[in-house]
Amino acid sequence: MTFQINAVTVYGKHPGQVRTVPFHTGALNIVTGDSRRGKSALLTIIDYCLASSDYPVKAGKVRTYVSTYAITLSAPGRQLFVARQAPAAKKNVSTVLCLLPQAPGSPAPPIEELAFSTPLEAAKDILSDFCGIDRTVQVPAVARAQTIAPSIRHALYFCVQAQNEIANPDLLFHSQGEEWRPNIIRGVVPYFLGAVDPEQAALRHRLQLLRRELSELEAKLTVSRALGPAAGQALALLAEAAEANLLVRGDGEPSFEDALHLLASVLSGELSAGPPSERDDDPLAQAMARRSELRRAHGATRMRIADLKRALEENSDFAGQAGEQRSRLASLGLLRVNWQAAQVAQCPVCESPVTSATATMAAITRDLEQLSGDLQVISSDTPALQSQLARHEEHLQALRSALARNQDEINEISAGLRALQQEPDQAQRAAHVRGRISLYLDTVAQQPRTERVEDNRDQLRQQIAGLEAQLSDDTQDDRLTSYLSLISQRIRDKAQSLALDHSKSPIRLDVNKLTIIADTPDEGPIRLPDMGSAENHLGYHIATLLTLHEWFSEHSGPVPRVLMLDQPSQVYFPPDHTGDPTLQGNDLTQLLDVYRVIDDTVRSLDGALQVIVVEHADLADPVFHDHVVDRWRHSNGQALVPEEWITEPDGDS
Incomplete structure (x- = not known):
């Protein structure tokens, strides 16, 4: 009381x-x-x-x-x-x-x-x-x-x-x-x-907090990338420096910090690619090829996200209709069974035997068990689908950022190549590239640097997946x-x-x-x-x-x-x-x-x-x-x- x-x-x-x-x-x-x-x-x-x-x-x-x-x-x-x-x-x-x-x-x-x-x-x-x-x-x-x-x-x-x-x-x-x-x-x-089971409620609360923390972290990382200097421009300048024989371009794509360090080294004269040589690599063609790959991956990821969203909507619609149907079938409890009378059902009002209800009760019971099984499968599938959807949406965001950087790189390479074509000899080309690098580094130095955000999204996703697994067997809805x-x-x-x-x-x-x-x-x-x-x-x-x-x-x-x-x-x-x-x-x-x-x-x-x-x-x-x-x-x-x-x-x- x-x-x-x-x-x-x-x-x-x-x-x-x-x-x-x-x-x-x-x-x-x-x-x-x-x-x-x-x-x-x-x-x-x-x-x-x-x-x-x-x-x-x-x-x-x-x-x-x-x-x-x-x-x-x-x-x-x-x-x-x-x-x-x-x-x-x-x-x-x-x-x-x-x-x-x-x-x-x-x-x-x-x-x-x-x-x-x-x-x-x-x-x-x-x-x-x-x-x-x-x-x-x-x-x-x-x-x-x-x-x-x-x-x-x-x-x-x-x-x-x-x-x-x-x-x-x-x-x-x-x-x-x-x-x-x-x-x-x-x-x-x-x-x-x-x-509500208090322990399950605490887990649900913890899960919601982790999801919110993950969402806030992703927002901070997006803001951090948006406020930072364009990484694509740095990569384009590295390509121009390689074209002007100021450095040897390595395999793979360096991080933004590494790119800045390489550009500073070129400007100080610490790096040199040696005497000019004939090279077959075309940085603009390579950048365009990477863009094609990124666009294909972007399209495939969007299609996968659409499929996952459609599956979640179908699960939700089915769960709603099945839950309502199960609630209606639960009226089976109105028929009580007289165990001393060979399992004969009794009317809930007058308690007289209703022999004709036995087959109906069996059919309703089978339908109720099948619906419960279907709902259990849906409830166990939904968290996995949601987890996959979150991962693909994050991957889509990463692809969009990569496409933006790639476009910056293409624009910068194109501008650099046009300028280099106007230079009469290799020395003047190198001097022109150094001037562009100097201007870029001065601009980067004047831009406010955002506070470094630790990327622990993988750890948060693991914790979320663990809690979703624990809650997959929660019987609150059934209770x-x-x-x-x-x-x-x-x-x-x-x-x-x-x-x-x-x-x-x-x-x-x-x-x-x-x-x-x-x-x-x-x-x-x-x-x-x-x-x-x-x-x-x-x-x-x-x-x-x-x-x-x-x-x-x-x-x-x-x-x-x-x-x-x-x-x-x-x-x-x-x-x-x-x-x-x-x-x-x-x-x-x-x-x-x-x-x-x-x-x-x-x-x-x-x-x-x-x-x-x-x-x-x-x-x-x-x-x-x-x-x-x-x-x-x-x-x-x-x-x-x-x-x-x-x-x-x-x-x-």
């Missing part, structure tokens, strides 16, 4: 003004009341105190008359009081918090005892630790070149359903509609469900698929108890699309936005979040054991409803079913889950009435902000 919420406390702007709203842990808590009484502010206050980077409390009386917000968090044998001031004038948010460990059962302290000294990021780390989140784990962010350290902020995706989210067909999780949040949610889901299959079956059970549309078909939680999908036999897959009816949207939200919290509780998921819901009954009221908050007929039955499912789940978890609901409705049925902890109505003068704090005429709240 991580933590639940004992109370929400607000401090007024005048001495002695303190208001505390207590909650029961391990139970369903309902705060009902009229509009503009501060109900929804309870959830935004909890969000703000749990290290929010913005100020979610809406404008109104709460903002006007409250100076400090606080929550009391309760864990087994521990209690943590968290307070955060309202932003000062002209500031967007307060960046320091007060975190005060307390003995269990301690009340909120006076505001004079609060010391706001913990920076926001440090407070986030402390709250994450209090929640049981392993801060050493790094998980990759989907579609982003970075890793994520899961925190309390990520855990809240599964703990809050705001008023505009709880029945929204396009948003299943809290904050899903904000920029970049969907990819972050996809990235942290495996960790909170327990599918996640298995967990989601089990969770989806439970969501279906709750959906059936709420009589939701399509609940008789297999239901699955799709963490890639972040929605619920019903696999119907006639219409195919139907996503939540296409199901129609706000009752369905509300019901599937409730079924999904309750099921996830059951899973977190049973598997020690590091998520707060609290689910906060803002006005589930809004589905059954017209948008402009301002009258008596009561319901009749089928709407009342449907809403009571929602609360009955919530209450049954809370009771089945025996104190391991707390649900806080703020509501406009007020129902007489015990499943609702017995869990009301506060009523904030105009008729009784109750609200989050006491009337005696209000010093201005009534307005927006």
